[in-house]
Amino acid sequence: MIHYPPSTIVDRPVPKAAFYRHLDLTPRLKQRFVDDVESIRWAAKLTSSTLNVAEGKAVQEIAVFEVTLKQEEVSDDVFVSIDKQMPRHTLFLLRHADRQLLLINFKEATNAERTDYKIIKTFRTPWQSADLSTLSLTGNDMDGIYEYLVGQVSGFGTHTAADTKSILELKNAIAQKEKQYKTLQAKVKREPQIRKQMEMFSELKALKTEINSMNETLNKLTDSNE
Numbered sequence: 001m002i003h004y005p006p007s008t009i010v011d012r013p014v015p016k017a018a019f020y021r022h023l024d025l026t027p028r029l030k031q032r033f034v035d036d037v038e039s040i041r042w043a044a045k046l047t048s049s050t051l052n053v054a055e056g057k058a059v060q061e062i063a064v065f066e067v068t069l070k071q072e073e074v075s076d077d078v079f080v081s082i083d084k085q086m087p088r089h090t091l092f093l094l095r096h097a098d099r100q101l102l103l104i105n106f107k108e109a110t111n112a113e114r115t116d117y118k119i120i121k122t123f124r125t126p127w128q129s130a131d132l133s134t135l136s137l138t139g140n141d142m143d144g145i146y147e148y149l150v151g152q153v154s155g156f157g158t159h160t161a162a163d164t165k166s167i168l169e170l171k172n173a174i175a176q177k178e179k180q181y182k183t184l185q186a187k188v189k190r191e192p193q194i195r196k197q198m199e200m201f202s203e204l205k206a207l208k209t210e211i212n213s214m215n216e217t218l219n220k221l222t223d224s225n226e
Contacts, residue, residue, distance in 0.1 A: 002135045004044040014040040038068040056142030061088040069096045099127045104153045123154040
């Protein structure tokens with residue numbers, strides 16, 4: 001079980017229709033939501049007042065929703081689409097039978113009024129027994145608490161939001177370089193001319209050096225502040 005501070009507990013059921021009524025969802029996503037979700041409970045409201053911490057510059061409230069699913073295999077796109085339009089940060093605890101997982105959309109506001117958000121990355125923990133699930137609410141302000149929640153779910157550790165974005169950007173860049181490397185390897189095998197093969201081998205070597213350097217930087221980022 002996950003234990004919330006008494007001051008944060010809401011423990012209120014939310015009708016499925018009310019959950020998405022005012023959101024701009026496609027008919028397909030609405031039907032997916034109806035088909036996949038059994039029930040929703042607003043479990044906790046994490047704010048500076050309910051947690052007795054300082055207000056955040058980017059995060060004012062984190063709503064925790066416990067969602068009972070009809071089956072384990074549920075796509076993230078429903079929760080991404082809903083969360084993108086919510087004017088607050090959100091943590092989902094998904095349940096099925098006696099197992100559960102945590103899902104959080106690492107997001108940031110795209111306007112000063114914080115009425116619109118973009119999802120940078122969706123993280124989820126593995127399914128595990130409800131008795132083994134733990135969650136720590138650590139931080140001096142709401143920004144820090146949110147960053148710590150993202151770190152727990154993503155496995156990145158206690159990084160700042162800026163560090164988490166850097167990690168994600170670097171992971172994407174490495175994936176692109178590795179794709180280039182594999183494409184070039186395939187070209188080498190098809191190239192009949194030795195001279196061109198040697199030129200490609202030089203490119204492969206340079207790419208490999210770049211990938212290794214980027215991975216070293218990534219390891220430093222992920223190893224720090226854990």
